[in-house]
Amino acid sequence: MSGEYIEGRALNADCTFDADVIVVGSGASGAVVAQKAVAAGKSVLVIEEGRNVPAAEYAKMRPTQSLKSMWREGGGTAAFGVGDTPVINVTMGRCVGGSSALTGGVCFRTPEHVLDFWAKERGLRDFAPARMERYFDEVEQRVHVEEVPRSMWSRSTTLWAEGAAKRGIEVKSLRRNTDGCDGCGQCNFGCPEHAKLSVDVTYLPDAVRGGARVLSDCLVDRVVFQGGRAVGVEGRLLDARRRKTFSVAATARTVVIAAGAAHTPLLLWASGLRNRQIGRNMTLHPAFRMLARFDEPVRGWAGAMQSAYSSTFEDRGITLVSVFVPPFAIAAGVPGIGPDWTERTSRMDHLAMFGGMIHDEAGGRVFRSPIGREPILTYRMSPVDRRRVKDLVRQLGEAYLAAGARELYLPILGHDPVDADAFRRLDLEAVGARHFECTSQHPMGTVRVGTSKKNSVVDTNGKVWGTDNLYVVDGGTVPTSLGVNPQLTIMAMASRYAERIFD
Amino acid sequence: MATVLNFELPLPRRPGANWVDEDANRRAPALHGWTRDLGAVCEVLFATHDGAPSADRVRWVCAQTREFADAAGGKANLAFRASLLAVTWIAPLTIAKAPPLRRLRLKDRVRALKRYERSPLGLTVFALKAFTTISWFEHPESAREANFDGQCLKPHNAGRP
Numbered sequence: 280m281s282g283e284y285i286e287g288r289a290l291n292a293d294c295t296f297d298a299d300v301i302v303v304g305s306g307a308s309g310a311v312v313a314q315k316a317v318a319a320g321k322s323v324l325v326i327e328e329g330r331n332v333p334a335a336e337y338a339k340m341r342p343t344q345s346l347k348s349m350w351r352e353g354g355g356t357a358a359f360g361v362g363d364t365p366v367i368n369v370t371m372g373r374c375v376g377g378s379s380a381l382t383g384g385v386c387f388r389t390p391e392h393v394l395d396f397w398a399k400e401r402g403l404r405d406f407a408p409a410r411m412e413r414y415f416d417e418v419e420q421r422v423h424v425e426e427v428p429r430s431m432w433s434r435s436t437t438l439w440a441e442g443a444a445k446r447g448i449e450v451k452s453l454r455r456n457t458d459g460c461d462g463c464g465q466c467n468f469g470c471p472e473h474a475k476l477s478v479d480v481t482y483l484p485d486a487v488r489g490g491a492r493v494l495s496d497c498l499v500d501r502v503v504f505q506g507g508r509a510v511g512v513e514g515r516l517l518d519a520r521r522r523k524t525f526s527v528a529a530t531a532r533t534v535v536i537a538a539g540a541a542h543t544p545l546l547l548w549a550s551g552l553r554n555r556q557i558g559r560n561m562t563l564h565p566a567f568r569m570l571a572r573f574d575e576p577v578r579g580w581a582g583a584m585q586s587a588y589s590s591t592f593e594d595r596g597i598t599l600v601s602v603f604v605p606p607f608a609i610a611a612g613v614p615g616i617g618p619d620w621t622e623r624t625s626r627m628d629h630l631a632m633f634g635g636m637i638h639d640e641a642g643g644r645v646f647r648s649p650i651g652r653e654p655i656l657t658y659r660m661s662p663v664d665r666r667r668v669k670d671l672v673r674q675l676g677e678a679y680l681a682a683g684a685r686e687l688y689l690p691i692l693g694h695d696p697v698d699a700d701a702f703r704r705l706d707l708e709a710v711g712a713r714h715f716e717c718t719s720q721h722p723m724g725t726v727r728v729g730t731s732k733k734n735s736v737v738d739t740n741g742k743v744w745g746t747d748n749l750y751v752v753d754g755g756t757v758p759t760s761l762g763v764n765p766q767l768t769i770m771a772m773a774s775r776y777a778e779r780i781f782d
Numbered sequence: 783m784a785t786v787l788n789f790e791l792p793l794p795r796r797p798g799a800n801w802v803d804e805d806a807n808r809r810a811p812a813l814h815g816w817t818r819d820l821g822a823v824c825e826v827l828f829a830t831h832d833g834a835p836s837a838d839r840v841r842w843v844c845a846q847t848r849e850f851a852d853a854a855g856g857k858a859n860l861a862f863r864a865s866l867l868a869v870t871w872i873a874p875l876t877i878a879k880a881p882p883l884r885r886l887r888l889k890d891r892v893r894a895l896k897r898y899e900r901s902p903l904g905l906t907v908f909a910l911k912a913f914t915t916i917s918w919f920e921h922p923e924s925a926r927e928a929n930f931d932g933q934c935l936k937p938h939n940a941g942r943p
Contacts (some may be wrong), residue, residue, distance in 0.1 A: 339800060340800060341800050341801060341802070341803060341920055342801070342916070342920070343846065343850055343916055343917055343920055346850070346853075346854075346916065347849075347850060347853035347854070352854050352855060352856050352857065352858040353850060353851075353853055353854025353855075353858055354854075355854050355857075355858030355861065355862075355913075356857070356858065357857070357858075357861070366905060431935065431936075433935065461934045461935065461936040461937070462934050462935025462936055463932075463934040463935075464934070465800075465801075471800060521855065578931075578933075580930070580932060580933075581933055581934065581935040582935045583935075605801070605919070606915075606919040606925070606928055606930050607915045607916045607917070607918065607919040607920070608916075610911070610915040610918070610919060610928075611908060611911040611912040611915050616826060616827065616892055616895045616896045616899060616907075617826050617827065617828075617829040617830075617892040617895070617896075618829055618830055618831045618892070620827065620828075621828060621829065621830045621927075622830070622831075624928050625927055625928055625929065626928075626929065627928040627929055627930045628928075628929040628930065628931075629929075648857075651856050651857065652856070653856050653857060692899075692904055692905060692908055693899045693900050693904045693907075693908075716908070
């Protein structure tokens, strides 16, 4: 029996649905759970706030079209820095497939020391490395995780690796969920060659083939309870301009929330849940980039957008990862105004870029906003993490200088370019963290898993404390930052939760 | 119920990525209201040693930026509009000139924005750069000026059956 994709914006009446399982959110975790539920013989309704943008359509999009159609707030969501903390641009997807359609496809298993910490320090023995292995195996097989061959490294990445090697830093190939990548560098806007195997082209179609329905353009307002039991959800359809139109009422025997770390707290609060841990403990993997100008042509866009990494500084809470985003994303970070800036950006083909992220302590929170539907995010960077930022930036810059870069464009707002001497003279410790240009693609932890409702929101089966059949399975349940890209962790955890929910 | 068929397997292969707006040279609407202030900022941000970019390109990037900010909605749009307001009315004061920014000569606008960028409100300049450059480099001439050809590493379908 085949299911269907239903475009909420095309409906023109109030709607009711019934299913064994409702999954709120169609991203990495929601899609996995939907497929598992179908495989367990359940009828499934997946409800997605965003648009349904089929792969054939996003393959033709320019970046701005993708940003408008598939990214939350056009990619402009920000976490406000508290204290000496940068404003952090937190990017999230809002579409069928969620952020998975917009990532660079990077797939890391959860580092063993992180899983060991969860097991030993947090009592999460079910997540011990040996117990999680088969979930990683299963997900990797389904989304075709493969190592990026060196031949796909861009010149931007190779230059950094050459400089890193001179400094004794090991650089290795990343693994990604790809098959047949031609190195177009447009991963963040939807793969134009259908080579990135995000959940919209894997798990979700699997679920639909098995009978699942995917309703897009529908914002779930609340989970409906009778006693302590979730019996369904209520929400509204959204038109093409995202205005609320007709009502939706869906009943189910099990409700699973996969709305993402920033939005699941909103839904839980709107549904009357009052656990003090909801919305707290957010980690972001604050990320920073270094631009370097070389005399030789670099053409950094020609190659896998992300292809290599170094874990040399893992014990210092830093992971360095290759990345080359399109010119418009680089250009805002190029220093200068007017002629200075246009002269520098006229040499886009001579710019190289490498990045890194902090394995951060949980300094973030989610709040309900008094206006609009989006949450307010705040983040306070710890003193340890502030020192890590400076360390990370130093490592990025020194490797490019060792590779022969003429000058560096630092991730410090308004800072002039620096040559090698100026960079080495620069006292980074004296630069406040709030002056750094910072992004995040990995919000997690806001509804963390744990062994007690005093210090967590969901139990080890993903069940929300104090409820009978309400579950959360998204990145909000990840209890600490990972230090590596979380897509595979989130999907493996979702796979495990699904097994518990539907057995 | 409306149904959308999401895909047919195998998915069709496309030759490379899409970076530029091939219709960029169509006439964009005239600037008025707050988009005049945006135009004044864009003339500065994208000025070369030869002066401001062409009026057509400024109109185009303002129209694209406005559309983008409207689509982003919510706090992102609010942040963008607030940043523009701040730059328009405060940046001139940094060089002891009366606002709004659009009344200053190009040379003074460049000076004002450079000075203002280093002030505690400098993040607003970054925000405007971020919003406008998103569209700017989708103009084919801007992409050419930046020596960005957007070509993939490998030929289309290399190594695929």
